[in-house]
Amino acid sequence: MLWACVLLPQLALDAVLRRLPQPEAPLALIGGSAQLRTLHAVNLSAAQAGLRAGMRLTAAHALLPEFAMVEHDPQAESRMQRFLASWAYRHSSLVSAQWPGCLVLEVRASFRLLGPWPRIEARLREELGGLGFQHRIAMAPTPRAAHVFAGLRDGLAVMQAEAMADLLDRVPVRRARLPDDNGERLHRMGIRDLRTLRGLPRDSLRRRFGLPVLEYLDRLYGLADDPLACYAPPDHFDARIELGYEVESHMALLFPLRRLIGDLCTYLSIRDGGVQRFVLRLEHEQGHTDVEVGLLAAEREPAMLFELTRNRLERVQIEHPVIGMRLLARELPPFVPAARDLFDTRPQQQLPWPQLRERLRARLGDDAVHRVAPAGDPRPERAWRRVLGDGACIPVAPVRPPRPAWLLPQPVPLRDPHPRIVSGPERLESGWWDGDDARRDYYVLETSQGQRAWAFAPPGEQGGWMLHGWFA
Amino acid sequence: MGAVVALDTLLAARTLWHAGRSTAIAADGESTGHDALDALLPQGGWPRRSLTELLLPADGVGELALLLPTLARMTQAGSAVAVIAPPYIPYATAWQVAGVDLSRLEIIDATPRDALWAFEQCLRSGACAAVLGWPVHADGPALRRLQVAADSGECLGFAVRDRRHAANPSAAALRLEAVSDPRGDTVWQVRKCRGGPAPAHPFALATH
Numbered sequence: 001m002l003w004a005c006v007l008l009p010q011l012a013l014d015a016v017l018r019r020l021p022q023p024e025a026p027l028a029l030i031g032g033s034a035q036l037r038t039l040h041a042v043n044l045s046a047a048q049a050g051l052r053a054g055m056r057l058t059a060a061h062a063l064l065p066e067f068a069m070v071e072h073d074p075q076a077e078s079r080m081q082r083f084l085a086s087w088a089y090r091h092s093s094l095v096s097a098q099w100p101g102c103l104v105l106e107v108r109a110s111f112r113l114l115g116p117w118p119r120i121e122a123r124l125r126e127e128l129g130g131l132g133f134q135h136r137i138a139m140a141p142t143p144r145a146a147h148v149f150a151g152l153r154d155g156l157a158v159m160q161a162e163a164m165a166d167l168l169d170r171v172p173v174r175r176a177r178l179p180d181d182n183g184e185r186l187h188r189m190g191i192r193d194l195r196t197l198r199g200l201p202r203d204s205l206r207r208r209f210g211l212p213v214l215e216y217l218d219r220l221y222g223l224a225d226d227p228l229a230c231y232a233p234p235d236h237f238d239a240r241i242e243l244g245y246e247v248e249s250h251m252a253l254l255f256p257l258r259r260l261i262g263d264l265c266t267y268l269s270i271r272d273g274g275v276q277r278f279v280l281r282l283e284h285e286q287g288h289t290d291v292e293v294g295l296l297a298a299e300r301e302p303a304m305l306f307e308l309t310r311n312r313l314e315r316v317q318i319e320h321p322v323i324g325m326r327l328l329a330r331e332l333p334p335f336v337p338a339a340r341d342l343f344d345t346r347p348q349q350q351l352p353w354p355q356l357r358e359r360l361r362a363r364l365g366d367d368a369v370h371r372v373a374p375a376g377d378p379r380p381e382r383a384w385r386r387v388l389g390d391g392a393c394i395p396v397a398p399v400r401p402p403r404p405a406w407l408l409p410q411p412v413p414l415r416d417p418h419p420r421i422v423s424g425p426e427r428l429e430s431g432w433w434d435g436d437d438a439r440r441d442y443y444v445l446e447t448s449q450g451q452r453a454w455a456f457a458p459p460g461e462q463g464g465w466m467l468h469g470w471f472a
Numbered sequence: 473m474g475a476v477v478a479l480d481t482l483l484a485a486r487t488l489w490h491a492g493r494s495t496a497i498a499a500d501g502e503s504t505g506h507d508a509l510d511a512l513l514p515q516g517g518w519p520r521r522s523l524t525e526l527l528l529p530a531d532g533v534g535e536l537a538l539l540l541p542t543l544a545r546m547t548q549a550g551s552a553v554a555v556i557a558p559p560y561i562p563y564a565t566a567w568q569v570a571g572v573d574l575s576r577l578e579i580i581d582a583t584p585r586d587a588l589w590a591f592e593q594c595l596r597s598g599a600c601a602a603v604l605g606w607p608v609h610a611d612g613p614a615l616r617r618l619q620v621a622a623d624s625g626e627c628l629g630f631a632v633r634d635r636r637h638a639a640n641p642s643a644a645a646l647r648l649e650a651v652s653d654p655r656g657d658t659v660w661q662v663r664k665c666r667g668g669p670a671p672a673h674p675f676a677l678a679t680h
Contacts, residue, residue, distance in 0.1 A: 351597040351598065351599050352599060353552050353578075353597075353599040353600070355599075356593065356594065356597045356599045356600075357578070359593060360580055360590055360593065360594075363586065363589070363590075364580065364581065364582050364586055364590060365581075367581075368580055368581045368582060369578060369579070369580050369581075370578075370579055370581070371574060371575065371577060371578060371579060372561070372562055372563075372564040372567070372574060372577070372579060373564055373574055374564040374565045374568055374574075375564075380563070383563075383564070383565055384561065384563060384564040384565065385564075393575075394568075394573075394574045394575045396568065397564065397565040397568050397569070400565065402566070402569075403563055403565045403566040403569070404532075404563055404566055405536040405537075405540070405562065405563055405566045405567060405570070406531065406532055406536070406558075406559075406560035406561070406562070406563065407560055407561040407562075407563040408560055408561070409560070409561060449529060449530050449533070450529075450533055450652050450656060450657070450658045451530055451531070451532045451533055452532065452534075453532070469560070469563060470531060470532025470560065471532065471534075471537075472531065472532040472533070472534060472535050472536040472537065
């Protein structure tokens with residue numbers, strides 16, 4: 001196996017920057033307690049002005065009076081990581097977002113599909129750049145080694161286990177991502193690189209630093225199994241952008257909307273799905289406004305979805321300032337690209353019946369689409385049954401006198417006072433064995449409106465008509 | 473002179489036709505299965521890729537007898553026929569006796585609001601050869617949507633509606649109204665048909 005590690009050095013900052021129309025303007029993420037506000041991360045232009053992470057907010061203001069401040073949200077980071085894991089899932093089936101600030105994915109299995117490593121790497125970089133994330137990428141035969149290499153040098157790729165062991169031996173202990181602060185402690189003890197560390201007797205090393213260090217080393221060099229928590233994509237999409245300021249115009253919502261739609265489409269292409277209905281939720285200080293978007297066909301074209309959502313959004317009256325935006329898609333039906341044969345005479349958006357049925361069922365309920373089949377029972381209410389699905393075969397009905405094309409679910413009294421009897425009676429006496437005994441005389445009647453009714457009366461009578469069907 | 477030219481243009485565009493002179497039009501309709509009705513309609517059958525509206529005084533006056541030959545032929549040919557939110561249960565035995573292949577007859581239950589959506593979806597999809605619906609709350613724009621959907625899905629749409637809608641304009645290519653003749657039998661009067669003047673005399677279905 002070959003593992004690629006995508007290190008995201010400023011995930012929290014990128015998560016904020018990518019939804020701003022002007023990411024070049026100075027910006028800082030603010031963290032810490034209310035009394036002691038500190039900078040958590042700064043972007044490039046803020047760093048050029050002298051701002052540094054860890055700086056006090058008052059000191060930062062002294063250096064640069066005007067810069068955008070965004071509250072640091074630790075959860076946003078893990079949300080973004082999950083989103084990127086779903087993005088990486090497109091390139092590999094084994095993706096793990098187990099370690100904070102990075103993703104690891106198995107790439108050897110993808111070589112045959114996506115080409116050799118340089119091509120995959122270029123692809124990863126291009127897509128990450130498009131999504132707006134700073135990244136460092138490295139590859140190694142074990143996931144932990146890839147993680148270490150990504151921290152050391154961007155673009156490092158090692159295919160062979162021996163070459164990896166050689167390289168790892170030269171890694172300084174402080175950069176080897178040893179558990180806890182063991183790297184720093186070992187460094188202070190004079191152990192500079194992993195070769196020296198591995199040269200130490202394992203027994204005493206375990207006694208002094210505990211088992212985790214030894215386990216880590218074994219996993220790093222591929223001497224022990226490394227169980228990773230692999231990412232499994234959820235079957236719905238839910239993304240949210242906090243605006244950080246109050247928005248009352250549609251125009252200001254369009255940029256974050258484009259990002260949300262872009263994320264949705266990225267997610268859809270990973271799942272090889274489309275979206276037919278989704279909700280754009282505009283969050284206010286209190287309550288929210290929902291913009292529902294429904295399509296005739298499952299789609300995943302970002303430009304088309306954006307235009308559509310924008311049109312819907314512009315029709316909505318924004319009564320309260322919007323402070324956040326959320327995109328919810330619960331049903332992600334399979335996507336059928338519009339393909340058309342050169343000599344095909346059927347319309348372009350033709351949909352096979354099974355897909356149409358799924359679409360109908362998605363909206364109308366699981367047993368809304370059915371067929372009818374005749375059954376053997378002579379009682380009309382039992383002489384038919386619903387059939388769901390394609391499998392069941394339809395029997396041939398036994399020969400009987402003419403039956404109406406429309407059957408009423410329940411017999412109802414016929415309102416016509418003087419119907420004309422066309423034919424009948426047909427005595428029906430059945431059901432004594434199952435407790436639903438029926439004794440009826442069926443007649444074909446003609447009402448004053450010209451309808452042909454199928455009605456029954458108690459045996460031997462010609463009145464008190466109960467309507468049971470129409471000969472339509 | 474200019475007026476004459478304008479008249480010719482109108483005639484050529486078939487927006488105007490001479491009364492009493494039958495216009496030559498391709499008989500490319502889908503046969504209704506009733507020879508007398510085929511002879512009456514300009515296309516020689518149901519107009520293809522369009523919506524047909526049936527206007528009834530009440531349910532059960534023979535609307536299915538009118539349609540069943542067409543539906544039977546289509547299902548036997550292996551095409552799907554969708555029935556959207558029928559007002560009653562289609563009685564399997566009777567439909568089978570009429571020749572309908574029940575394994576190709578899809579029945580869709582829906583609330584009146586969703587029924588219109590389902591109707592449009594089925595028409596537009598191109599998966600069905602014919603779609604039968606009861607658009608109770610449909611207004612002019614909704615019927616136009618259905619007509620456009622039938623056109624893009626290349627299928628026959630049948631909208632069964634109450635007779636009181638006869639006075640309202642409709643986008644349907646063909647409108648048939650069930651009326652009683654002096655003898656009390658139900659006959660079908662063509663109210664509108666695209667491609668020609670509506671025939672003056674009604675069409676009587678063979679009595680069942």
